[in-house]
Amino acid sequence: MSEQLHPAAPHHLPFFITGPNEADGLTVFTGLLLVAAIFSVGILYWKLHSLPERMAHKSQKLQFELVAVLGLISLFTHMHIFWIAGLLLALVDLPDFGTPLRSIAGSVEKIAGAASESDVTIAPVSPATETVAPRAAGTEQEEVRRHA
CATH class of the missing domain: 1.20.5 (Single alpha-helices involved in coiled-coils or other helix-helix interfaces)
Known part of the structure; x- marks a missing residue:
C-alpha cells in the first residue's frame, strides 16, 4: 500500500x-x-454424456450404433429422453439372432443340396470346345407340350 x-x-x-x-x-x-x-x-x-456409448462398446455392433445415434440426437436436440433411451438400451443385452439364423440357413442349404458360393468353381470355356448342336425337327413342339 x-x-x-x-x-x-x-x-x-x-x-x-x-x-x-x-x-x-x-x-x-x-x-x-x-x-x-x-x-x-x-x-x-x-464423460457423463458418453456413458451409454462406453457401456454399449462391449456389446453387439448394431446395439452400439443405436446407442451412439441416440446419444448424438440427444446432444443436438437437447431432449434428454434420447439419452435415457440410449442408457437403457446400453444396459440391456440384446440376444444374438444372427448367428443361429446363419447356422440354420447353412443347414438348410446342405439339406437342399445347394452348393454354397465358396464351393462353386467356374471353369473357363475355350472357343474350341464351345459348339452349338443343331435342333432336330419337332423338338420345339415336344418342349411346348412338356411345359404346358
Whole structure:
C-alpha cells in the first residue's frame, strides 16, 4: 500500500485490498478458479454424456450404433429422453439372432443340396470346345407340350 492513507481508513487493511496500480491477487485467483471450474464441469458433462456409448462398446455392433445415434440426437436436440433411451438400451443385452439364423440357413442349404458360393468353381470355356448342336425337327413342339 502507499505510504499515505486516507485519514478515515483503518490502519490495518485486509490482504485483498490493494493500492492503486497494483495487481489484485484475489481477483486473479478467482478468475483462474472460475476457468478451472468451467473446464471441469465441461469434462464431467462430456464423460457423463458418453456413458451409454462406453457401456454399449462391449456389446453387439448394431446395439452400439443405436446407442451412439441416440446419444448424438440427444446432444443436438437437447431432449434428454434420447439419452435415457440410449442408457437403457446400453444396459440391456440384446440376444444374438444372427448367428443361429446363419447356422440354420447353412443347414438348410446342405439339406437342399445347394452348393454354397465358396464351393462353386467356374471353369473357363475355350472357343474350341464351345459348339452349338443343331435342333432336330419337332423338338420345339415336344418342349411346348412338356411345359404346358
